[in-house]
Amino acid sequence: MTEGLANYRRQPEEVPFDLEAKVGLRLAETTSALARFIENPIEKDQRIHAFRRDQYERLVSGEQITTSIYRSYYEAKFRQRGIAAESIPPIYPSNLMLRLLQKNLSHEQNWPPGLGYPDDFDTPEKWRAGVDHLLSDDERRLNLQMEILFLEIQSNVADRYKSLKLGLSLFGDNFTDRQAPRVMDVGCSLNLGGQIIANNLPFFSESDPYLSRRKRLLPEGREIKALRRLLKEAAPLGEVWGVDIFSPTDSNMRDWVFACSLYPSELMDAERVAHFNRIAEAASPKVHFVYNDFADPFVLTGSERFSTVLPEPGSMDVICLFTVLYEVPPAKRQLLINRALESLTPRGILLVQDFALVDAGSPQELDFDPWYHPNRADRWPYKTFVWEKTAPESGFQTLFEWSSGRCMELKLSALALRKIRALG
Numbered sequence: 001m002t003e004g005l006a007n008y009r010r011q012p013e014e015v016p017f018d019l020e021a022k023v024g025l026r027l028a029e030t031t032s033a034l035a036r037f038i039e040n041p042i043e044k045d046q047r048i049h050a051f052r053r054d055q056y057e058r059l060v061s062g063e064q065i066t067t068s069i070y071r072s073y074y075e076a077k078f079r080q081r082g083i084a085a086e087s088i089p090p091i092y093p094s095n096l097m098l099r100l101l102q103k104n105l106s107h108e109q110n111w112p113p114g115l116g117y118p119d120d121f122d123t124p125e126k127w128r129a130g131v132d133h134l135l136s137d138d139e140r141r142l143n144l145q146m147e148i149l150f151l152e153i154q155s156n157v158a159d160r161y162k163s164l165k166l167g168l169s170l171f172g173d174n175f176t177d178r179q180a181p182r183v184m185d186v187g188c189s190l191n192l193g194g195q196i197i198a199n200n201l202p203f204f205s206e207s208d209p210y211l212s213r214r215k216r217l218l219p220e221g222r223e224i225k226a227l228r229r230l231l232k233e234a235a236p237l238g239e240v241w242g243v244d245i246f247s248p249t250d251s252n253m254r255d256w257v258f259a260c261s262l263y264p265s266e267l268m269d270a271e272r273v274a275h276f277n278r279i280a281e282a283a284s285p286k287v288h289f290v291y292n293d294f295a296d297p298f299v300l301t302g303s304e305r306f307s308t309v310l311p312e313p314g315s316m317d318v319i320c321l322f323t324v325l326y327e328v329p330p331a332k333r334q335l336l337i338n339r340a341l342e343s344l345t346p347r348g349i350l351l352v353q354d355f356a357l358v359d360a361g362s363p364q365e366l367d368f369d370p371w372y373h374p375n376r377a378d379r380w381p382y383k384t385f386v387w388e389k390t391a392p393e394s395g396f397q398t399l400f401e402w403s404s405g406r407c408m409e410l411k412l413s414a415l416a417l418r419k420i421r422a423l424g
């Protein structure tokens with residue numbers, strides 16, 4: 001367990017704290033997280049890099065609007081979450097700001113010449129001019145200040161569900177009905193995962209290599225062939241229930257998810273945008289939506305469009321928690337994991353996919369800090385873990401490792417290789 005998490009667990013929630021000091025410290029941490037990103041850019045997206053530099057410079061100079069937006073963000077989170085707000089990764093509010101700006105900048109019609117989003121935003125100076133242009137309007141500025149307090153990043157990337165598609169075949173022996181497993185996708189966002197699999201739509205990076213080009217990571221040709229076949233063919237599937245605390249039918253939400261899901265360079269790629277829209281518009285009688293908080297369910301009736309009823313305990317063959325846990329406080333993480341395990345059939349599997357590692361001291365725990373570590377050496381930071389209900393002592397086992405949350409390059413674990421070989 002990392003020190004940050006251990007500290008969080010040692011501190012009871014009731015301890016009074018100095019809000020001003022805590023917020024000041026978090027602001028400083030956000031500034032230095034931005035500095036580390038600038039020194040050691042990992043993004044291939046030049047526009048994100050330029051954005052980070054502009055944000056860093058604004059915070060260092062104490063520029064009024066930007067600093068007060070970050071300050072009120074942390075104040076609100078400490079008031080809502082108490083001491084648990086310390087577990088928000090310091091880069092998170094800046095990532096949230098990028099998405100909020102992207103949502104607003106994409107809709108701007110009256111750009112001065114030479115300044116259009118995202119094409120022209122390739123230097124910190126262009127970001128400065130563009131953001132200043134946007135925020136010179138009072139109403140927009142107030143909107144942004146409100147939105148940053150209430151919205152969370154809601155990226156939805158259909159290619160992340162390659163792991164679900166593979167899991168449905170590799171763990172078939174675990175399911176009540178091998179041909180028709182029942183799946184629940186917790187934190188489904190727009191439900192793109194359920195739709196791409198139920199409709200057997202192609203993944204975006206279908207033609208790219210799924211496996212690392214570094215030879216030593218490549219298994220035999222036979223396994224690669226099997227993998228490609230599994231990713232292409234329709235997966236055995238009964239029904240999929242997506243759960244989220246936001247409704248995918250809310251048009252504002254769709255706009256927000258779109259802004260969260262595509263990097264600026266991807267917005268410039270018409271094929272990428274068309275792929276996203278195609279899946280967002282897909283429908284299937286096998287895919288349902290449940291509007292609820294999986295950690296803390298509420299009872300609401302009266303909606304004809306979707307249910308708020310969560311599954312009976314012991315009823316799901318597969319539960320997915322993809323890119324959800326990294327953005328919730330540690331105590332809520334455990335609640336989500338516990339509820340997921342309760343919802344599984346006796347031989348069901350939980351798939352967690354996130355920027356995390358299996359804790360070195362205990363396989364029953366995941367460690368979420370490394371993704372935000374300044375010297376992230378991990379070439380495969382986004383990982384898929386499987387928890388087999390029949391083997392609680394094994395806890396989380398690493399199944400796949402991905403070169404990024406875009407899930408283009410894949411490294412197979414020994415467990416994944418064994419499972420592929422067992423399929424024959």
Ligand SMILES: C[S@@+](CC[C@H](N)C(=O)[O-])C[C@H]1O[C@@H](n2cnc3c(N)ncnc32)[C@H](O)[C@@H]1O
Pocket residue numbers: 152153154155156157158160186187188189190243244245246292293294295296321322323324328
């Ligand atoms: C970053 S998105 C990931 C979406 C999708 N799983 C993916 O990987 O592309 C995280 C989603 O989890 C949802 N979420 C967070 N906490 C939740 C909870 N307690 N119950 C249901 N959904 C939750 C958020 O609303 C958001 O849509």
